[in-house]
Amino acid sequence: MDDITRVSTKRQEIIDAAYRCFYEGGFHATGIDTVMADTGISKRTLYKYFPSKEDLIEAVLDKYGDDVEAALFCPALARSDDPREQIKAIFDVRRETMDSFDCQGCLAQKAAQEYMGKHAGIEARGKISGYLVENHIKALCEKAGMTDPGGTALQINMLLQGAVALSQMRRETTAFDAAKKTLEMLLA
Numbered sequence: 001m002d003d004i005t006r007v008s009t010k011r012q013e014i015i016d017a018a019y020r021c022f023y024e025g026g027f028h029a030t031g032i033d034t035v036m037a038d039t040g041i042s043k044r045t046l047y048k049y050f051p052s053k054e055d056l057i058e059a060v061l062d063k064y065g066d067d068v069e070a071a072l073f074c075p076a077l078a079r080s081d082d083p084r085e086q087i088k089a090i091f092d093v094r095r096e097t098m099d100s101f102d103c104q105g106c107l108a109q110k111a112a113q114e115y116m117g118k119h120a121g122i123e124a125r126g127k128i129s130g131y132l133v134e135n136h137i138k139a140l141c142e143k144a145g146m147t148d149p150g151g152t153a154l155q156i157n158m159l160l161q162g163a164v165a166l167s168q169m170r171r172e173t174t175a176f177d178a179a180k181k182t183l184e185m186l187l188a
Contacts, residue, residue: 011049011059014041019060023107027057027114027122054119057111061125064107065132071097073136083144084187087137091160091183095176098167105168106130133157144187152186159183 018035025034032053036046050056076089112126134157141149141156159179166175 010041010045013039014046014049014056015059015063017041018056019063019107022057022060022111027111032056054115054122057115058121058125061108061111061122061129065125065129068129068132072133083140087140087144087156087187088180088183090133090137091163091176091180094160094164095167095173098164098173106164133160155186156183159186 014035017039021030021035024030032043032046035056036043046056050059072090072093076093077086079089079092080086106129108126108129110126111122112130115122115126117123134153137156137160138149138153141152146152159182163173163175163179167173
């Protein structure tokens with residue numbers, strides 16, 4: 001293994017460990033010692049790659065954005081060529097994801113809330129992640145020829161985020177049924 005691969009692998013190990021810990025325990029409540037506990041990686045190595053906890057959180061949020069792209073949009077878009085059906089599929093894929101494991105919410109939203117007014121880089125990444133979903137939906141609305149793609153995308157995103165939030169609180173995903181009925185009206 002060359003030096004570049006070793007650096008990339010070690011850095012990714014740290015990001016992966018932090019991702020799990022921050023997702024389960026939150027950002028402020030999770031210390032670096034907790035993140036590093038099961039990795040066998042020293043703090044010195046951690047700080048070599050990430051000079052601060054906030055730098056590590058930013059890297060985790062970048063990974064989260066990539067994961068959302070791969071886990072939500074790629075499968076949804078692959079289900080149909082019709083943009084309206086692709087929008088519906090986003091709801092289906094998100095529900096399936098929530099049904100498959102104990103989903104504890106949007107990591108980027110948690111970060112934006114915990115760091116609002118405290119760290120511009122983390123707050124910005126949280127906001128970017130929020131717009132990521134809406135921008136994908138807007139592009140599909142444009143492709144479908146809707147008259148107000150931005151406004152419709154915002155409404156659809158609100159339905160999606162509302163279904164996610166209710167499903168988390170209730171610990172079951174039937175909120176997606178109501179969201180999909182309303183979605184059908186928006187897409188008609």
